[in-house]
Amino acid sequence: MEFAFTAEQQMIGETARSWFAQAATSARTRAAMAGDGMDAALWSGFCRELGLSGVALPEHRSGAGLGLVELAIIAEAAGAQVAAMPLLGHAVVARAIAAGGSDAQQAHWLPRLIGGETLAAAALDAEVTADDDALTGSARLVPHGGNAGLFLVSRTNQAWLVPAGAGVTAHTPVTMDQTRPLATITLNAAAAEPLADSAAALATAQTTGWVVLAAEGLGVAQAALDRTVAYAKDRVQFGRAIGSFQAYKHRLADMMIAIEQARSAVYWAACAMDEGSDEAVLALHAAKSFAADTAFKCAADMIQLHGGIGFTWEHDAHLFFKRARSLQTMMGSGAWHREQVARMVLGDVA
Amino acid sequence: MKLGFSAADEAFRAECADWLQGQMAGEFADIKGITKLTAKPERRREWEQQLAEHGWACIGWPKAWGGRDATLAQQVIFAEEYARADVPGRVNHIGVELAGPTILAFGSDEQKQRFLPGIAAGKTIWCQGFSEPNAGSDLASVRTRARLDGEEWVVNGQKIWTSLAHISDWIFVVTRSEEGSAGPKGLTFLMMNLHQPGIEVRPIRQINGDAEFNETFFTDARCPADSLIGAVGDGWRIAMGLLAFERGVSTLGQQMGFRNELDGIIAAAKANGAAQDPLIRQRIAQAEIGLRLMRYGALRMLSQTDHSAIGGAALTYKIQWASWRRSLGELAMDVLGQAGEVSAHADYEWDMLPNLFLYSRADTIYGGTNQIQRNLIAERGLGMPREPRGQA
Numbered sequence: 117m118e119f120a121f122t123a124e125q126q127m128i129g130e131t132a133r134s135w136f137a138q139a140a141t142s143a144r145t146r147a148a149m150a151g152d153g154m155d156a157a158l159w160s161g162f163c164r165e166l167g168l169s170g171v172a173l174p175e176h177r178s179g180a181g182l183g184l185v186e187l188a189i190i191a192e193a194a195g196a197q198v199a200a201m202p203l204l205g206h207a208v209v210a211r212a213i214a215a216g217g218s219d220a221q222q223a224h225w226l227p228r229l230i231g232g233e234t235l236a237a238a239a240l241d242a243e244v245t246a247d248d249d250a251l252t253g254s255a256r257l258v259p260h261g262g263n264a265g266l267f268l269v270s271r272t273n274q275a276w277l278v279p280a281g282a283g284v285t286a287h288t289p290v291t292m293d294q295t296r297p298l299a300t301i302t303l304n305a306a307a308a309e310p311l312a313d314s315a316a317a318l319a320t321a322q323t324t325g326w327v328v329l330a331a332e333g334l335g336v337a338q339a340a341l342d343r344t345v346a347y348a349k350d351r352v353q354f355g356r357a358i359g360s361f362q363a364y365k366h367r368l369a370d371m372m373i374a375i376e377q378a379r380s381a382v383y384w385a386a387c388a389m390d391e392g393s394d395e396a397v398l399a400l401h402a403a404k405s406f407a408a409d410t411a412f413k414c415a416a417d418m419i420q421l422h423g424g425i426g427f428t429w430e431h432d433a434h435l436f437f438k439r440a441r442s443l444q445t446m447m448g449s450g451a452w453h454r455e456q457v458a459r460m461v462l463g464d465v466a
Numbered sequence: 467m468k469l470g471f472s473a474a475d476e477a478f479r480a481e482c483a484d485w486l487q488g489q490m491a492g493e494f495a496d497i498k499g500i501t502k503l504t505a506k507p508e509r510r511r512e513w514e515q516q517l518a519e520h521g522w523a524c525i526g527w528p529k530a531w532g533g534r535d536a537t538l539a540q541q542v543i544f545a546e547e548y549a550r551a552d553v554p555g556r557v558n559h560i561g562v563e564l565a566g567p568t569i570l571a572f573g574s575d576e577q578k579q580r581f582l583p584g585i586a587a588g589k590t591i592w593c594q595g596f597s598e599p600n601a602g603s604d605l606a607s608v609r610t611r612a613r614l615d616g617e618e619w620v621v622n623g624q625k626i627w628t629s630l631a632h633i634s635d636w637i638f639v640v641t642r643s644e645e646g647s648a649g650p651k652g653l654t655f656l657m658m659n660l661h662q663p664g665i666e667v668r669p670i671r672q673i674n675g676d677a678e679f680n681e682t683f684f685t686d687a688r689c690p691a692d693s694l695i696g697a698v699g700d701g702w703r704i705a706m707g708l709l710a711f712e713r714g715v716s717t718l719g720q721q722m723g724f725r726n727e728l729d730g731i732i733a734a735a736k737a738n739g740a741a742q743d744p745l746i747r748q749r750i751a752q753a754e755i756g757l758r759l760m761r762y763g764a765l766r767m768l769s770q771t772d773h774s775a776i777g778g779a780a781l782t783y784k785i786q787w788a789s790w791r792r793s794l795g796e797l798a799m800d801v802l803g804q805a806g807e808v809s810a811h812a813d814y815e816w817d818m819l820p821n822l823f824l825y826s827r828a829d830t831i832y833g834g835t836n837q838i839q840r841n842l843i844a845e846r847g848l849g850m851p852r853e854p855r856g857q858a
């Protein structure tokens with residue numbers, strides 16, 4: 117049985133966790149929240165200093181040639197700090213290009229994405245019409261869309277790459293999770309290159325997104341628990357540490373029970389994808405729904421178990437809470453993912 | 467990181483499956499699929515002996531004592547295949563999984579010689595005398611007294627909820643051997659022959675109509691002076707060691723049995739149309755996801771190189787499976803609808819799914835209730851302060 121991290125994976129985890137803890141501080145995240153929702157220095161540090169932006173991308177395109185397990189390890193670490201950086205769009209678009217881009221598209225875009233020169237966002241399910249190689253229409257709720265230099269735009273089974281520039285405008289409304297603003301992208305005869313294999317690109321975009329979101333959720337949940345545990349030991353009421361009250365400690369236990377399952381879910385899904393297991397799709401639906409729900413439960417409990425301080429803007433609990441909320445809805449709600457599982461186990465009954 | 471078992475383990479799986487399925491298709495076809503632990507006790511004893519004769523009774527034990535030195539992964543595989551082949555539960559699981567490992571870990575050589583061969587041969591059935599009317603979750607408050615009288619211990623008191631005592635041969639008992647002592651001090655762990663006039667076993671009927679557990683009364687019951695494991699007064703340490711086996715790996719392979727139950731629910735839902743109800747579909751998906759996560763949680767534990775380290779997954783496993791299965795019972799009834807509330811059998815006997823609904827209420831009680839599990843998780847896993855003790 118080797119359903120455990122290898123020494124190399126452990127090292128990636130340790131490196132990523134300590135880097136994010138040091139770099140993605142609350143102060144820096146809040147500065148990004150007050151600005152455009154992205155800590156640009158954090159992202160360039162991630163790409164250049166830490167060098168993990170190519171983790172699940174092919175080596176001959178400047179990637180590290182590792183898999184989704186490693187990507188999940190990194191997304192978990194980023195989630196634990198609610199880092200204000202465009203990892204989701206980057207991973208989704210870069211892996212989609214690696215899966216469905218032509219040779220030239222891969223050679224052109226991947227090194228730029230990995231090096232941090234170009235920042236990508238995914239505008240999936242856009243309402244666009246194509247006229248030769250020009251797209252017109254719009255896409256809503258594009259994560260970090262206001263920061264991107266390259267868009268992966270899709271409509272049903274077709275996918276294009278659209279560089280920011282003439283005919284492309286982004287508007288970012290106030291977004292509840294200010295660490296990942298959701299932009300509206302308007303295209304007006306914007307120059308678009310169709311991807312060589314749209315189906316492959318979109319399938320990869322989807323599975324990559326689910327893994328990243330699920331892993332972020334795991335990181336959010338564990339961090340919410342860790343921070344609440346620290347508070348429970350510290351804060352005294354009625355002459356005892358609040359963590360000594362059974363109603364309180366049982367809630368912490370329930371958080372841990374859910375988190376352990378979420379951890380199994382995330383790494384089962386990532387590993388099943390890497391191995392091409394026939395359980396992989398079921399595992400992805402399980403991981404996305406379970407981990408996002410766990411993140412929400414833990415972040416919500418974090419607020420409750422902190423009392424009044426947990427309701428303040430100053431405390432970080434709301435960062436976890438808002439990120440968790442968006443994880444639940446992004447790329448399919450929990451109910452939608454569970455319905456996909458139900459279809460798999462119940463077959464065609466309607 | 468890898469999913470799945472090694473090729474050698476898969477070969478072992480094939481060997482287990484082959485033998486177990488052969489037995490259930492052949493000589494022991496009459497006990498295939500029995501879910502009640504108390505049904506056909508004589509045949510079930512014969513089955514224990516059949517397992518022993520073919521080297522499958524206690525595969526995790528050392529070879530020297532009749533086992534196979536099987537790895538944890540192999541033990542899980544065997545448990546999975548056991549359930550997949552629809553083999554009924556082991557009537558000697560307490561002997562094999564609790565008494566044996568405790569004697570192996572803490573017993574003297576002479577005790578190993580005396581007790582292990584009977585368990586390994588499937589001939590002596592054991593039960594567990596821990597709980598008392600006034601000592602359940604708070605096991606340390608047991609009152610059953612043991613007094614050394616020359617060459618013998620004399621035991622007086624009462625145990626309760628003793629599963630399978632009515633078909634067992636031996637019982638291990640946590641007793642208070644030091645008069646006036648309280649709590650975990652002054653306890654002694656004794657092994658006693660149940661077939662003696664000083665011990666009376668009275669079955670207790672359970673909510674599903676079956677009577678799997680009992681009251682066990684000790685009235686000047688006796689056992690030789692050397693029937694204790696560990697030293698006099700050392701009973702708490704031995705009992706805790708045993709509980710670690712009970713909460714440890716012995717349950718990791720049970721998901722396959724749960725799989726059978728969930729498959730029963732899926733089949734029922736498809737048959738009666740409940741499978742079209744969106745809420746039922748959500749719950750079936752949740753159950754399926756929960757089952758898979760249990761399995762991968764178990765595999766995560768098995769993959770740890772240091773099994774003595776109680777990781778988070780190990781600490782949370784009991785409450786996870788128990789709560790999952792209790793919800794599964796509720797789902798079963800919601801799928802069946804009111805039709806699930808009537809039985810075609812006489813004697814208040816129930817088919818698998820209604821019985822699951824009733825029996826699974828016990829899963830969150832025995833082996834440490836859900837509340838006790840949460841205390842353990844919060845205290846051992848998260849470093850929260852211990853529960854305060856009262857004076858009584």
Ligand SMILES: Cc1cc2nc3c(=O)[nH]c(=O)nc-3n(C[C@H](O)[C@H](O)[C@H](O)COP(=O)(O)OP(=O)(O)OC[C@H]3O[C@@H](n4cnc5c(N)ncnc54)[C@H](O)[C@@H]3O)c2cc1C
Nearest residue numbers: 594595596597601602603627628629828831832833835837
């Ligand atoms: C089917 C079945 C088989 C069993 N088989 C055996 C057996 O073979 N041998 C044996 O020795 N025992 C056996 N038991 C007994 C089992 O171990 C006990 O029932 C269990 O430990 C709970 O003890 P209790 O019943 O005395 O309940 P109590 O300890 O009285 O608990 C009652 C309620 O109070 C709660 N509670 C207690 N303490 C706390 C606390 N500190 N914090 C929060 N809540 C608390 C419990 O969670 C529970 O909800 C069996 C039980 C069942 C149901």
